[in-house]
Amino acid sequence: MLYHTWTFGLFFALGYSVFLLIRNTRLRVPWLLVLSYVFYAFACPWYLVLLLCATTVDYLAVLGMARTGWKRSFLAAAIVLNLGLLAFFKYAHFFSDILLPVGLSFFIFQSMTYSIDFYRGQVAEEPSFLRYAAFVSLFPQLLAGPIERARNILPQLRQPARITWQDAADGLSLFVVGLFKKVALADYLALYVNKVYDAPDAQNASALVVASAVFAWQIYFDFSGYTDMARGVARALGIRLMLNFDNPYLATGLGDFWRRWHISLSTWFRDYLYIPLGGNRHGELRTYVNMALTMVVSGLWHGATWTFGLWGALHALYRVFTRRLESSPFYTQRVPKFVKRLWVFALVTVAWIFFRAGSFGDACIIVRRIFSSGDWGDPGCPVLVLVLVGSVWLYQIVYQSRWEGLLRLAPVRLALVVLMLLYLVLMRPTETRQFIYFQF
């Protein structure tokens, strides 16, 4: 069920009405669970079996850890079972028609935080299976994150719901911004990107460069738009989800970029892979190895293809070469901020080429044409695309500048909201597009 459809509107209107009536009773969590399972069943009812399996594995693992002394064994079993399930569906398409169930990568990782954090003593055992199941399946973030931690959400589900008018208003604000990002921006940018990337050998270098840069924004709007809507819906339910994107194209270094992009996944890999591998505690060489491994695995989490692996490897290479540079006095003090931002954007965009390309061959064609064809003709990119992207980038720059106060003025906020809503009403596209990250 896509957030930006009337189907979801109807589902949420009905579900939320009941939720408000029972929000201060013991039925709140079971009702959230029912809504979440109905929401997931819309994709395919059989997927509920997987959801239940993933939920049960970690719940039982923690039960076992708590009741016996075999903590390591239960944790290892949980990890093997979870990753085995994930790997099976990620790689199954190589030898069968089995599709990756939507959301699997996300809720398996989310469920794993419970058993791992319990092992580390960072979260208490959850006595209620219903509450735990509600945490794993929480519908606002079930399909594409943010990948939450048990220690963040379970306490919120244990406490009585505190929902104020401001929460509802905040939920609406987040939802509308997310909806605008997805429908008005991401889906629009996709038209140009698809046109170019579907036939890269027929495009000139200008079109390939512009389309790659536009894709960088498309995927940001698509994914952060989804996250905003998810956070907005959760907010209205009285649940605070973590921030998942923090204006990543304002990053002044690659390290900074990964602290702003898909924060829930990057912190997951930091806490559950990079740090257990040793992090930066065993010398520089080992740090680079750990970093590279984490980035490559992160790439492969997106999909079992060369392009995703290369995307991760490219980012690993970037980090290896830029880590020292970014902490050098020259970089921190002498290089202007806008140059850093453009530099990071350029590097990230080159990596996105591999992420977006239809195949490894296509990615090579694109890179070759950009860097050696010399054909710099008309890119044919709609001016409106550049205007919209430029406006958003400018907004973000002002947001993180000393003129931020201008954006906080009530008339400015009101005007922006009315304009976004009007744009959505008047310019709605004739086609509803899936979210990019649903394929992971």
Place this chain on the structure above:
Amino acid sequence: MSRAIANGEHECGPDEHCERAQDTTPFGSNEIRLTPRQWLLALSTLVVLAHVLPSTWRWIEPFDPGPDYRIPYSLGEDYWLYDRWCRQAADTDATLLVGDSVVWGHYVTNRQTLSHYLSQLSGRPFANLGVDGIHPAAMVGLIEHYARALKGRRVLLHCNLLWMSSARHDLQQDEESQFNHPRLVPQFFPRIPCYRESLANKLSNVVERNVAVFGWANHVRAAYFGNSDLGSWTLEHPYDSPFRALTLRLPSPDGPPPEHAKPWTQRGIEMFSPVWVELDTSLQWRCFRRTVEILRARGNRIFVLIGPFNEHMLQDQSRLAYQQRKAEVAAWLARAGVAYLVAPVLPSELYADASHPLADGYAMLAAELLKSPAFTLVEDLGS
């Protein structure tokens, strides 16, 4: 809902820089955050704009239909324009012709249609409110949602039995199939077996027909952006300003005679033998009856024209079945107290295909209608 005021905490809004105790989750990565009151103001503003924009557009976009106007072919799915045309036509003393491409005039110019000849022969105004390709299941949606302005007027409603000539035409086959004007058909009830649109799109269609601003947005898209959304249009015109496309000039209903405006026998069309659907089970007939009920409920004086179907094209058995359906339709109309005329079968050479007359055919049909006492009575009583 109650305000969260406990332990000295106060409600922190978007105009303040404070954080709730124990709540360190950032709101977001921008400042687009409104208070409840501000949301009320924003939504109210949106509602006002949604009402004002279409009304203002009607004022600034010239629309002077004149005699013999018909909805331009390219705007056949522009139901907002159809509503506007209905309002203007209903403001005159014209009798309003409602129907499909037979009324609209698929093989003739706008000066060779049934409404044109009726106007010419009678000296009284007749308005062409036909829509090309509209079948009864879509007609009911059109009349219900976009023709409210016709209330209390004289209406000549065309009944084309071609829509009951097969399970496919009657929308009753189980396999999914494409058909005209899907946004107008009943989205949920009665169930249309071959209509397999997603729930989201069906809900979208229901919202669109009940919220005028969406219809207006579709009009702008259809009239000025070639029926594509803004994004797709800019892809075709990357360096053009969308504002410059808003020329405020609607397509003309005039045009050269269609190239297939010749008798069916000269077009290589062969005789055929449709398997007519029983009226008792026909979805299209059920929808046609519903259209009649809606018009009557609105106080319209209705006259139904049945046919003229090109019976020369039918094989013997099929012709008999068709004539039986005609008689059943006529019987129902008589029982319902609705004035009607079963159109005479025109000479074979005056048909372009199974149901569309050529120009001379429309002229002959108009003359027959004006000779009909029942039609004259409806005209006289309604004037």
